[in-house]
Amino acid sequence: MADGQGSAQEGLRLEAARAGDERAFLELVTQHQRSMVGLARAIVGRDEAEDVVQEAWLAALQGAAAFQGRGSLRSWLLSIVANRSRTLAARSRRQVSFDGMAGGEAGGPSVEAERFRPPSDPDWPGHWVTPPAAWPEARLAAAEVAREARRTIEKLPPGQRAVITLRDVEGLDPEETCRALQISEANQRVLLHRARVAVRRALEAHMLSAGVGA
């Protein structure tokens, strides 16, 4: 997260861009565009994401005075993207809820119950029947593993998709993520857990089908 000084510097850059300085604008773009697109994609999908982000940039320039160096510029920009994306999604009557407790994002168990001994087991209730094995690092780097992860993330419900995109793909910290999505820290963590669990499962299925250890 940007410290006070970082925020002040970013504020100056934003101010310069607002005054028409192209180089300052492009520096901001280089720094923040990917996270903004990542978030917009998570909410409105791939096709409309770039348009939403472009609108968000112009809104940020227009409203630069509202950014007063409180928090990071990144989370301010991301909250603009989140708001615009939600407005767009609402206009086309798509429901966008980041509230993990609603909207069908209820989670089942993180690992299928069949993988564990039943509660009635006399010796080791709740222990692994079929334990997992860590994946060989060389296999993880394969392009199809990345594709599988991307596919899985794109199919997640909006809240989980937005949170895993910001946290794990774009590398934002929990506070920035909560601020951008206007969700509580606890909710953020629940959504993150469900999303990671879903991706882990998809990767495990992929590895098994590719013949890599149980």
Next chain:
Amino acid sequence: MSGKHGELTCQELVELVTDYLELRLPAPERARFDEHVTTCRGCQAHLEQMRQTLRVAGALREEAVAPAAREALLAAFRGWKRGV
């Protein structure tokens, strides 16, 4: 469903992995988690898979802004400047 002596079961542990990695487990639970993982190879592997999952997700980040997107933004910026 707890194991003997209040120990964590594997099935309970897998629900706590994100809280653990996010450093959000209260100290006593963290201690139980650590204790379990130290002696359980299945849970060691599960925890490692979760960490590997994070790394795979992190590698999806696109490193460069696409030139076309950059050009489009610059055009929008110039348009905006003229409109001000």
